[in-house]
Amino acid sequence: MQNNLRPQSMARITTRELAEEFIAGQIEALRQQIGNRKVLLALSGGVDSSVVAALLIKAVGKQLVCVHVNHGLLRKGEPEQVIEVFRNQMNANLVYVDAVDRFLDKLAGVSDPEQKRKVIGAEFIRVFEEEARKLEGIDFLAQGTIYPDILESGPVKAHHNVGGLPEDLKFELVEPLRLLFKDEVRVVGKALGLPDGMVYRQPFPGPGLGVRCLGAITRDRLEALRESDAILREEFAKNGLEGKVWQYFTIVPDFKSVGVKNDLRCFEWPVIIRAVNTVDAMTATIEEIPYELLGRITARITAEVPGVNRVLYDLTPKPCGTIEWE
Numbered sequence: 001m002q003n004n005l006r007p008q009s010m011a012r013i014t015t016r017e018l019a020e021e022f023i024a025g026q027i028e029a030l031r032q033q034i035g036n037r038k039v040l041l042a043l044s045g046g047v048d049s050s051v052v053a054a055l056l057i058k059a060v061g062k063q064l065v066c067v068h069v070n071h072g073l074l075r076k077g078e079p080e081q082v083i084e085v086f087r088n089q090m091n092a093n094l095v096y097v098d099a100v101d102r103f104l105d106k107l108a109g110v111s112d113p114e115q116k117r118k119v120i121g122a123e124f125i126r127v128f129e130e131e132a133r134k135l136e137g138i139d140f141l142a143q144g145t146i147y148p149d150i151l152e153s154g155p156v157k158a159h160h161n162v163g164g165l166p167e168d169l170k171f172e173l174v175e176p177l178r179l180l181f182k183d184e185v186r187v188v189g190k191a192l193g194l195p196d197g198m199v200y201r202q203p204f205p206g207p208g209l210g211v212r213c214l215g216a217i218t219r220d221r222l223e224a225l226r227e228s229d230a231i232l233r234e235e236f237a238k239n240g241l242e243g244k245v246w247q248y249f250t251i252v253p254d255f256k257s258v259g260v261k262n263d264l265r266c267f268e269w270p271v272i273i274r275a276v277n278t279v280d281a282m283t284a285t286i287e288e289i290p291y292e293l294l295g296r297i298t299a300r301i302t303a304e305v306p307g308v309n310r311v312l313y314d315l316t317p318k319p320c321g322t323i324e325w326e
């Protein structure tokens with residue numbers, strides 16, 4: 001039985017030394033709990049599941065089976081990074097599932113935001129269940145639950161956990177980060193040798209780009225979203241805004257406007273930029289991006305992303321605008 005309340009005496013993990021102490025203790029505890037049996041983990045590539053994976057690789061090596069489901073709604077380069085870091089660098093037992101067509105087929109024509117979330121969540125469980133059934137002799141399910149998920153404070157939901165698996169697939173849970181706050185998870189991740197891009201990554205919703213490709217998702221608009229998001233992230237990184245701004249991304253709505261490209265009239269989508277700062281995601285303020293940088297991002301997106309002829313900048317704080325558009 002896991003203790004789910006953080007003892008008052010537990011020091012906040014703020015330094016590498018404290019992180020190393022935590023890691024050593026967890027390795028010991030995980031080896032005790034798991035013995036020579038096998039553990040399954042849904043590895044999204046987000047901070048929490050990545051740190052759980054790195055810890056378990058250290059503790060039980062190939063007894064950990066990571067399943068990375070590419071649902072087609074990940075940001076540019078994410079599946080590749082998961083494969084590079086975990087399979088190539090950490091030598092993990094990683095099952096990569098290309099479920100892009102499956103998800104996009106299921107999502108075709110679904111325009112209601114909550115319905116989209118339900119479709120993505122349900123399909124994720126189905127894909128994960130199928131992969132779990134293919135594997136033999138798994139006794140444990142590792143999850144990236146962190147302390148705020150247990151306290152259920154704030155609107156950022158525990159999306160990384162595979163709840164809702166059928167009865168016969170109920171594994172014993174392994175939740176090594178359940179007493180840690182997010183900043184502590186990052187310190188531990190850094191001490192485990194994960195790349196900064198993974199450890200200091202901005203929050204990314206479970207339904208991923210699915211709630212930023214507004215209305216019914218189409219493949220071409222999803223690609224416009226992925227490409228424009230990659231350009232925004234690249235420009236933020238180049239201009240010192242990565243790690244400074246809490247969350248920043250692009251949105252592609254499902255309408256078009258008239259423009260002119262190469263002296264020809266074009267009817268294409270706009271891209272909306274959202275960049276916000278917040279402490280707890282309950283309220284948020286707008287990052288004041290310099291006009292010059294906004295201009296450069298606009299020029300790049302309209303030149304490099306097919307199907308886009310306009311870039312808009314969302315100036316709405318929360319309230320009254322939520323951080324996501326759906």
Ligand code: XMP
Nearest residue numbers: 155156157159203205206207281322323324
């Ligand atoms: P809102 O849009 O409600 O977002 O201001 C607050 C924070 O929650 C994230 N968010 C989600 N995270 N699944 C998630 O895992 C979701 O369905 C979801 N919707 C919003 C959002 O990115 C922001 O950080």
